[in-house]
Amino acid sequence: MSHTCGIREARKRKSRRALLDAALGLLEDQSLSSLGLRELTRVVGMAPAAFYRHFRDMADLGVALVEESLGSLQGMIRAILAERDGDEERIDAVMEAVAEHVRRHPTHIRFIARERHGGVRPVREAIGAELGLLVDEVAAAFAPRLTPAGWPPEDVRMLAELYVDRMVTTATAFMEAQEDERERERIADTARKQLLLISLGRRHWRDA
Template sequence: MSVTSRTPRSSDRPRRSSGGDGDRARRASARPADDRAPLVPEPGVPVAGASLTRQERKARTRQALLDATLERLEDQAFGAISLREVARSAGITPTAFYRHFESMEDLGLVLVDESFRALREMLRVRRAAATEPGDEIRAAVATLVEHVHGQRAHFRFIARERSGGTAPLRSAIRQEIRLFSSQLATDLARYPVLRERATADLQMIADLIVAAAVSAVEQLLDVPPGRPDLEDEIRGVAEDQLRLIVLGALQWRSAS
């Protein structure tokens, strides 16, 4: 009697359970790191991020990408940093990067915005406590030095990209600096001694002040560790320059 061989049908094969912990773990590990659902932990073993919502995990990964970029800016220009290495440092795949930023240039524009937004807020608080132009100068320089210490990587990024970055980044930085000048010109009009000045004059004064501040920041970034004397010198010169600008402005009369 002959026996006809046949290929086992799918119904003859043992079926895998669709709800087992092993299958869930395999499916979760196949997803990008920032998109994984938290697994059921073993008793007494906490799962990192298990209590975070999807939106919170996404925000955390986005910040990790920004932080990874800032770390590399200590030794590299922004244009030399690859998307792949930033994604790897943040613990995600290069494909998952695009869930947070359209490109590295898009990420750079966010860094520009972050760098200036924090400084604007600090200056706004200090300006609210100032009652005279001299107080404004001391508060502004103190805030600038404080912010350079706290956000050195951001400032180094701005200083490098302001002149040597891509066209979109240079344009974004110029726009932020112009915004600074415009806000300062509005603040200067609060003081009685400057209240009657033409808007163009106030804008020119503000432009000179911001240019002096930018120069001070670039010098502060070059101060080697352990040299507070050099930092004090830069701070003093910056205050003197700003006072000179203000005193000159009080005597200035535009031709128009």
């Protein structure tokens, strides 16, 4: 362990990254269940057999993509909600963050949208689990205010689901708008209104 340079591990990481990136590229106009192993390795420029050094199968690669796509989002949302107070500020900040995230990682978002109900069970379940954690995060952010006001935990969660689902839908819409900046702004405006309307409903909930 004296003159270890980590060259070996670095090369392996690089190959793995190349596979993931090539997959994200190919998945722009097809779904995971139709993505071929040879098709993928051909794009990367490696032998088909080399794939197995990194992933058991395509589903395995898909799960890795899910973690990489949704893993960072959780902390991001938590930070935003913790720092801000008041609905409008929170909504504006989240919208900004989501828009920026989609702008930076469009292929990841496309992948999530496509495979959320896609044909590969392990991937579907991984996405479901990850989005569930996001709902928990949002629920936890609202609980301190709502629980004392008499909200049962299940109602807090149903609210959080509403928020998260809208975020996901909006992110998908952003992605589909591609480069069209006018369209993106229109989507953002609509989404802000929708989140605001939900927040309005939340404030009058206990009266019903």
